[in-house]
Amino acid sequence: MEPYDLVVIGSGPGGYVAAIRGAQLGMKVAIVEEDRLGGVCLNWGCIPTKAILNSAEQFDAIRSGHVPGIHVEGLEPDYGAVIDASRKAADRLNKGVGSLMKKNKIDVVMGRGRVAAVGKVAVTSGKESHELTTRNILLATGSTELILPGVDVDGERVLTSREALESRRVPGTLIVVGAGAVGLEFAYSYSAYGSSVTVIEMAEQALPGFDAEVAKALTQSFKKRGIKILTKTAFRKLAHADEGVAVTVETSKGEETLEADQILFGVGRRALTADLGLETVGVALDGGFVKTGPDFRTSVDGIWAIGDVRGGPLLAHKASEEGVAAVEFMQNERTTSLAYGLIPACIYCQPQVASVGMHEAQARDAGYDVCVGKVPYLASGKAVGTGHTEGFVKLISESKYGEILGCQIIGANATELIAEVGTAMALESTVHEIAEASHAHPTLSELIKDAALAALGRSINF
Amino acid sequence: MTIAVSMPRMGESVVEGTVERWLVSEGDRVEKDQILCEVTTDKVDAEVPAPESGVVARILVAEGTTVKVGEELIQLDPQGEPAAAAASSPSTAAVATAGSASREAAPAEVPAARGEAAEPRVSPLARRIAEDQGVDLGGVAGTGPGGRVTRADVIAAAAAPPRPAAAPVAAAVGAAPAPGTLGEFLYQMKIPKAPLREGDKEIPFSAIRRRVAEHMVVSKIVSPHVGTVAELDLQRLVALRNKHKQSFAAANGFGLTFLPFIIAATVRGLKRFPRMNATVGDQVIIERAGIHVGVAVETERGLVVPVIRNAANLSLVGLAQAIEDLARRARDRQLSADDMQGGTFTVSNPGRQGNLYGFAVINQPQVGILRMGEIRKRPVVVERDGEDTIAIRPMMHLALSYDHRIIDGVTGNSFLYAVAKELEAAEFEL
The missing domain is CATH 3.50.50.60 (FAD/NAD(P)-binding domain)
Structure with a gap:
């Protein structure tokens, strides 16, 4: 077998995205997965939980009579069906990752991957074992649930x-x-x-x-x-x-x-670094995570790490960004690390919570002359019309230039709305540009515009 | 055959001048009296007009260059044909983008030049910071996606030592302010600049505008201004003027205005209160021996303040003639640097309509300025035969701004009261 340019260990949102980026850059790529393609995110995290939360929201809305015109007699929860639906969603995406690998001509190697030596990845599946030769190894093994000492997780109680x-x-x-x-x-x-x-x-x-x-x-x-x-x-x-x-x-x-x-x-979660062969080649750890530089190099040449295994915010999208960036560094296609201040964090309960950049106290601690544009959902026609009046948007900016420092949203669709602010920040827009931009009426996104106007002291709807 | 235009004489004490800005390019057609360039000296700002119509054959002196009075600046060819494009000398190329003449010719191209060609792609935040800090975006290398200029790039550029750019051109496009200019002063003061928005019209400062602007800012900072106003009943003065109006015009060939009376009264006041005819030195007050009164005159080109020298030695008619002479020469652009120098006090007459009263900015290094309000008939209470009665009188407000560093309220008020009483008494020899 001819040597690979890149072998990725772990096919979560960091690993599979890195593999695709490598293929796009002309690398010959293999991805090693022990369990299911897509990793925790897709199989045991982000995706199935969203399926469950969606059912929970619908059930909650109907049960609590929040949706006018829908009256249900004998409403019965069927949580088993919810779990089934969540597994289906995960399966579907799992297959989707498989076809993405095929489309990008990435070899999927099922089995447990270990670093055997610099440039060598040993893959064990059952009793069989073989070795892949590669120029670069990317550790993308992720993390697993942290279990407190003395706690016996039995899956029942x-x-x-x-x-x-x-x-x-x-x-x-x-x-x-x-x-x-x-x-x-x-x-x-x-x-x-x-x-x-x-x-x-x-x-x-x-x-x-x-x-x-x-x-x-x-x-x-x-x-x-x-x-x-x-x-x-x-x-x-x-x-x-x-x-x-x-x-x-x-x-x-x-x-x-x-x-x-x-x-x-x-x-919390802990990085999956055990039994990876890291000690055999001397990959350094730092507080349980693989130690890397801003270019995602580990202490050993030719071995790179991204995602939860290298620490930082344990977020799927952060892992994906790092996967892309690491591969670009490998191929000398990149010179700057990620803008970590622009990575949003979202919580998908109701009301949803989303945040990007700094919040108010952080901005003040950082010494900014902080301007807060805060608008309640009640100010939005769309929110009132659809019965989602709970929550608010806080747009944090700096007073002199209107630089956007961050945004926090609590309320319906917060996790979708936050992307506008993240994009604006990535483009180095100021509150002036958001305030200038036309936002369709009626949408919840008008809240972002109103928050920008509020920051400028000329909010229209609040 | 070409005509050479030289650095003009701008007064006895002026031996050299700096070409601040060319308003024409090589190959341009110019009309007689069209302004060719702006010239600054340490005493005065001037404009150099074309002596004849013609085509600019050669520009001999680059912007920013200082040359002696009498040295050639530009050659005009009276029979020449205008060129299609400007020549390639750097100064003229710069003028083509910054000069007001070319702007007027093609105003639509100005925004395009700012947004696309002249500047790299710039993030909105970077642009705001650059405008505020006076960073010339044209000189900033972008490190963002696609070479976009980011916040970090502008901050790095602002921290770097300023490039020795051609100052007038840079100033015209809102870039790094040249040292010693108002722009630099404002930058030092961290005053945010207004960003240029679509449809806005940008009018570059003329040399005279720049000088006035700087002077106003400096004066307001240097001198703690105090304002005080007197209300004057000019019944006697109006009667006196009316009485002599026709004979005066017949004898002198110009009309008799109120201004010479105001100046005459001011001179009397300054004699009684020498503290008003003063300047502030280093920990000293300098009371001036001579009384030289500046008269603020607004011309087409801007505000100028020629000086009536030794005004105390002039009769009312003499003052009127001096004012007339200065005003005429100001209109004809014949004022020299010497005409503008050495004032010890200033009187401003900004026009009558809609001007009840207002406070002028002190003309440094003087310590006081009087500003005339409109003259209007009002009902006022007057005493007649020991009884109060209401009469219709021509009233005027006279406002004094004085420098509180060396003039306190009693002195300021007393001076203004004295001037007011002189005008109300109207005892002037005609």
Whole structure:
């Protein structure tokens, strides 16, 4: 077999995108996947959870009578069908990645990939093993759910997102550990299907690291839906109790015990670096992640790393961007790293939360003369017309030039709306250009324009 | 056969001048009296007109060059044919994009030149920062996608030492301000510049406009201005003028205005209050021996302030003749640098209509300026035979701006009151 230009280990949103970019640049590429093409994102993360959340939203809307003109007698949840639909969506995209590989003439090698030596990747499948020779190795193995010490994930009473995505059961009561993206999305879906959910979070606010105002709005909205979020509450230990679990937590007032049918951990992820052969060639790690430079080179020539395995925000789109950039660096098609400040972060519960760039406090800490253009969804005709009046847009800019520093949105379609601001920032637009641009009426996107106008002190609708 | 046009004489003390800006290019057709170039000296700004109609054969002196009075600047060919395109000398090529003549000829091309040809692609944020910081985008290498000039590029360019660019051209297209100009001054003050929007008309500063603008800004910063206004009943003065109007016009060949009376009264006031006829030195007040009154005159070309020398030695008729002489020479562009120098106080008469009163900006390095308001009939309370009664009187407001560094309220008010009383009393020899 002739040597490859690039062997990618891992076919998640980082790896498969990197493979395609390599092929586009004329490289001969192989991609090694142990499980399913598409990685966690497509099979056990972003995609199936969105299928579940979509059903949860629809069910929630009809059940709560939020959609005028639809009255359903005997509305019954069928969570099993939701899980089935989510698996179908994942399967479909999994096949889609397969055909993309074929279209780009990328060799898909199923099996466990390990770095055997510089320029050598050993692939083991069952008892069989063979070696691929390559100029470049790209580590794109991603991450997996972090499991706290002393916690036995059994898939029955104790779950992570991985188990939850295959569990057809809706628990009567659920404790979610961690008020980050994973925790909040599952809290929302299960609550929509009838669970009584309590979220515990160690930090001072839900959505640690996000804008405090957004976190507060989300906490209030969840409270209205019957989801409790307990902040400054740390998980201590877990025991079985009757049919469910007894969870010991620590608050400022001391320890207390919460009981529930199930507990779901969304406490973070760890990089998949073990058993990759990294130590055999001496690839350096840093805090559990593969250490790389801004050009995605590891400490060993010819070995590169992208995505969750190299750390940073653990986001599929960030991995994809890094995959493209790393391959371009390999081929000397690129000289600058990614604009990490422009990578959006989205949470797909209702209300949705989306953020790009800096939030207000970060911008102030960075020393900017900050201007906040804040507009509530109530100011949008579209939002009122469609009954999505919850939420607001905060556009953060700098006062002198109107440089856009960031944007936070909480509310319907926030995760779609944020792209406009990200694009504007990438183009170095200012609030003036957004304010000038015509936005179709009635759309929620008018909120972005209004926020820009608000930043300029001439908001029309608010 | 060509005619040479030389650096003109601009006054006794002016020996050289700098060609600030060429308004014509080689090959251009020019008419008699058309302005060829703007010239600046340390004393005065002037324009050089064409002595004859013709075609510009050669421009001999590049913009920014200082030459002695009498040296040749340009050659005109009275029989020449206009060229299709400008010649290739760098100064004339620059004029072709920046000169007002070419702008008027092809105004539609100006935005295109700004947006496309002259500049690389620039991000909106980069453009705003460049406008604010006075960075010439034409000289910035873009590192963004497709060579786009980004925020980082402009900030790097702003931090770099300024390039020795041709200052007048750069100023005309809104680029890096030349040292010592108003643009540079504003840049230092971090005043944001207004971005040029579509449809806006950009009128480059003439040399005189630039000089005036700089002077106004400097004066407002140097002198803490205080304004005070007097209301004058000019019944006697109007009667006096009316009485002598016809005989004066017959004797002198020009009309008798109120201005010589104002100046005469001002001179009397300055004699009584020498602190108003002063200047501020380094930790000292310099009270001037001579009284030389500047008269602000607005001309087609802009504001000029010729000076009536030794105004205290002139009779009212003498003052009127001096004013007439200066005004005529200002209109005919015959004022020299010497005519503008040495004023110790200024009177401004900005015209009557719609001008109740207003405060003028002090003409540095003087410390006071009087500004006339309109004369209008008003009902006023007057005392007649020991009784108050309402009368119709021609009233005028006279506003004084004074420099509070060396003049306090009592002095300022007393001076203005003295001038006002002189005018109300109207005791002038005609």
